Amino acid sequence: MKLLSTLAISAYxxxxxxxxxxxxxxxxxxGETNTGxxxxxxxxxxxxxxxxNEKVDFYNxxxxxxxxxxxxxxxxxxxxPLLGQLDSFGNIIAINDDQSDNNVLPILTGEIxxxxxxxxxxxxxxxxxxxxxxxxxxxxxxxxxxxxxxxSSTNSTLVNGGFETGNFNGWTTLGSTxxxxxxxxxxxxxxxSQALLSTGGATFNDSILEKFLxxxxxxxxxxxxGQVTQGSAIQQTFTAKAGDILSFDWxxxxxxxxxxxxxxxxxxxxxxxxxxxxxxxxxxxxxxxxTSEFSLTDFFQETGFKTFSFKLPTxxxxxxxxxxxxxxxxxxxxxxxxxxxxxxxVPESTxxxxxxxxxxxxxxxxxxxxxxx
Ligand SMILES: [Ca+2]
Ligand SMILES: [Ca+2]
Ligand SMILES: [Ca+2]
Numbered sequence: 001m002k003l004l005s006t007l008a009i010s011a012y013x014x015x016x017x018x019x020x021x022x023x024x025x026x027x028x029x030x031g032e033t034n035t036g037x038x039x040x041x042x043x044x045x046x047x048x049x050x051x052x053n054e055k056v057d058f059y060n061x062x063x064x065x066x067x068x069x070x071x072x073x074x075x076x077x078x079x080x081p082l083l084g085q086l087d088s089f090g091n092i093i094a095i096n097d098d099q100s101d102n103n104v105l106p107i108l109t110g111e112i113x114x115x116x117x118x119x120x121x122x123x124x125x126x127x128x129x130x131x132x133x134x135x136x137x138x139x140x141x142x143x144x145x146x147x148x149x150x151x152s153s154t155n156s157t158l159v160n161g162g163f164e165t166g167n168f169n170g171w172t173t174l175g176s177t178x179x180x181x182x183x184x185x186x187x188x189x190x191x192x193s194q195a196l197l198s199t200g201g202a203t204f205n206d207s208i209l210e211k212f213l214x215x216x217x218x219x220x221x222x223x224x225x226g227q228v229t230q231g232s233a234i235q236q237t238f239t240a241k242a243g244d245i246l247s248f249d250w251x252x253x254x255x256x257x258x259x260x261x262x263x264x265x266x267x268x269x270x271x272x273x274x275x276x277x278x279x280x281x282x283x284x285x286x287x288x289x290x291t292s293e294f295s296l297t298d299f300f301q302e303t304g305f306k307t308f309s310f311k312l313p314t315x316x317x318x319x320x321x322x323x324x325x326x327x328x329x330x331x332x333x334x335x336x337x338x339x340x341x342x343x344x345x346v347p348e349s350t351x352x353x354x355x356x357x358x359x360x361x362x363x364x365x366x367x368x369x370x371x372x373x
Pocket of ligand 2: 188
């Protein structure tokens with residue numbers, strides 16, 4: 001309700017050579033709906049607009065809670081839009097033309113700044129400098145959603161590890177995440193459902209993902225794959241016993257075709273324990289690992305499914321995170337299929353032997369990295 005009473009939206013349009021205010025400044029007050037502006041519920045607003053060719057429409061949304069996250073997107077049936085975010089001085093902060101490799105509608109995400117206000121520009125395709133260099137026109141809807149950074153509760157054990165509920169029950173997600181079936185073209189490895197994380201769609205930048213997964217600042221860049229731009233992640237917090245083996249199946253997919261190797265999108269896993277005895281972040285695969293296999297999915301290439309396993313050293317609460325990231329730029333999507341998450345209890349006396357039964361090389365490599373000291 002706070003949003004209803006304080007949200008203010010203003011809109012104006014700029015042509016190539018001069019500034020014209022094409023619609024009066026909107027100031028939404030409680031219980032009032034301005035023409036074309038719908039403040040539907042707490043955290044969600046939408047504005048109907050009409051773009052003219054060689055023009056750019058600007059919007060200001062204010063009085064939001066700083067630190068909350070936002071997703072803003074433009075939908076149009078009649079033209080190919082582009083979306084920009086500007087700072088309070090009018091400098092371009094972010095531009096998106098197409099939200100994914102197979103969707104030309106734009107989407108932007110981020111954190112609401114200290115000012116509590118957000119500035120957006122709607123233009124036509126390829127007008128990346130917001131100068132009105134386009135010949136697109138027609139009706140569109142600008143939709144803005146704000147929400148708090150999702151946080152997870154602790155499950156008594158790992159739940160919904162195969163996504164057979166058909167949703168993310170038990171998990172917490174941030175970004176572009178979907179449940180997929182066999183029609184996707186690869187997997188699942190267990191049951192009928194699996195999860196797909198993607199770098200296309202409503203993805204978030206690395207610092208927001210690090211906050212979401214309780215990782216240190218810059219830790220995703222520190223994996224050495226290049227400058228991370230955006231991605232998606234899921235996590236689950238659960239309790240486990242000492243010696244339990246956590247395992248899951250994963251398949252990294254990408255449309256990135258080498259070269260250039262600078263855009264080495266990759267996927268990762270993070271495991272941490274509440275007692276800090278485990279604090280681990282590992283790359284699962286990057287684009288260089290996918291060249292050998294042609295994919296039957298929407299992606300060009302994939303690694304094929306592999307199994308990751310990890311022995312949990314102590315009884316306690318663990319948080320498991322997984323993600324897929326764009327590197328270098330925000331173009332050309334990559335994805336991560338995951339399924340069959342399991343906690344396997346192993347009797348203490350046989351745990352060493354059983355451990356070797358899992359993908360030994362992978363496990364030894366990970367253990368070395370996990371216990372660096
Ligand atoms: Ca577009
Ligand atoms: Ca499954
Ligand atoms: Ca990419």
